[in-house]
Amino acid sequence: PETTHGWSGTRIMTVANQKGGVGKTTSTVNIAAAMARAGLRVLVIDMDPQGNASTALSIPHLSGTLGIYDVLLDGVPLEDVVVESPHVPGLLGAPATIDLAGAEIELVPLVARENRLRRALDAYLDSRPAGQAVDLVLIDCPPSLGLLTVNAFCAAREVLIPIQCEYYALEGLSQLLKNVELIQQHLNSELRITTVLLTMFDARTRLSADVAGQVRDYFGPRVLRAAIPRSVRISEAPSHGETVITYDPTSTGALSYVEAAAEMRQHQEVAV
Ligand code: ADP
Ligand code: MG
Numbered sequence: 001p002e003t004t005h006g007w008s009g010t011r012i013m014t015v016a017n018q019k020g021g022v023g024k025t026t027s028t029v030n031i032a033a034a035m036a037r038a039g040l041r042v043l044v045i046d047m048d049p050q051g052n053a054s055t056a057l058s059i060p061h062l063s064g065t066l067g068i069y070d071v072l073l074d075g076v077p078l079e080d081v082v083v084e085s086p087h088v089p090g091l092l093g094a095p096a097t098i099d100l101a102g103a104e105i106e107l108v109p110l111v112a113r114e115n116r117l118r119r120a121l122d123a124y125l126d127s128r129p130a131g132q133a134v135d136l137v138l139i140d141c142p143p144s145l146g147l148l149t150v151n152a153f154c155a156a157r158e159v160l161i162p163i164q165c166e167y168y169a170l171e172g173l174s175q176l177l178k179n180v181e182l183i184q185q186h187l188n189s190e191l192r193i194t195t196v197l198l199t200m201f202d203a204r205t206r207l208s209a210d211v212a213g214q215v216r217d218y219f220g221p222r223v224l225r226a227a228i229p230r231s232v233r234i235s236e237a238p239s240h241g242e243t244v245i246t247y248d249p250t251s252t253g254a255l256s257y258v259e260a261a262a263e264m265r266q267h268q269e270v271a272v
Helices: 024-037 052-056 068-074 098-106 113-126 147-155 173-186 206-222 232-240 252-271
Strands: 011-015 042-046 091-094 136-140 158-164 192-199
Touching: 011 024, 011 147, 024 042, 024 052, 024 091, 024 136, 024 158, 024 192, 024 232, 024 252, 042 052, 052 232, 068 098, 068 113, 098 147, 113 136, 113 147, 136 147, 147 173, 158 173, 192 206, 192 252, 232 252
Parallel strands: 011 136, 011 158, 042 091, 042 136, 158 192
Antiparallel strands: none
16 A cells, blocks of 8 residues: 555654764764664665765765766666665665765756755655665765755755764754754755764763763753764774774674664654
8 A cells, every 4th residue: 555655664864964074974874784783774875975984885986986976966766876785784875976076066956956865765765675675764964054965854854963072062053953944944844853973972071071961951862872982993994894883893882883773763663
């Protein structure tokens, strides 16, 4: 029946924060890997021209590779660009090539420019064969609030905000919240900020505790209890084309992402 579309059972989250270097990409790929390890089928959509998520998943993304650029600009089906990450069964990725850098501008004159990703994703999820539905889509955004990020907001139902436990962490957050509100009002009324993840947490510093306290005061139970510690293993993993989940599964960094992913699965039952 119509109500059992692959789409309806799929959780679609955009990982956003217009600050760079706060752990968007790292959180996207590691939560995705942890979820896939737990038996879910997960799709990571790389919307950042830097292609860092593609790198961490060992998904080819040299210029000229078919990727999200072709989906957004040329109407190539998402199905044609999605590949499975070699390290984790059930973990799929849609690569970003550097060509995507031009897309912010090239999208401007196009019809339905904000909804290009949504249309492609809906078609993809609808066409999944029985028994192969995608359980979770995570969209990794660039550190800006341009049309690529707007496309991600329009395609998703949830926003996951990673917040780095550093000075200035909260700066720019009100701008992000205002933008989410604008998207809700004009483009995607379903969008909700459901999840906040503290990253690069250092339990020894007063600063980390202060930032965490302020974030928890503001966002309440939407902040995951698991905070991601600063960890060398986490930052090393991408240079091996891996997530820390496979690179060093027993490290504190890997365990913290596994915990965050487990909480997100519980949250879903409460929130949705
Ligand atoms: P963003 O996508 O928000 O720009 P990244 O996920 O790329 O941020 O992270 C920025 C840098 O910080 C990367 O070099 C990454 O490897 C490193 N990094 C991210 N999270 C951690 C962490 N928990 N511990 C140590 N380094 C981290
Ligand atoms: Mg990034």
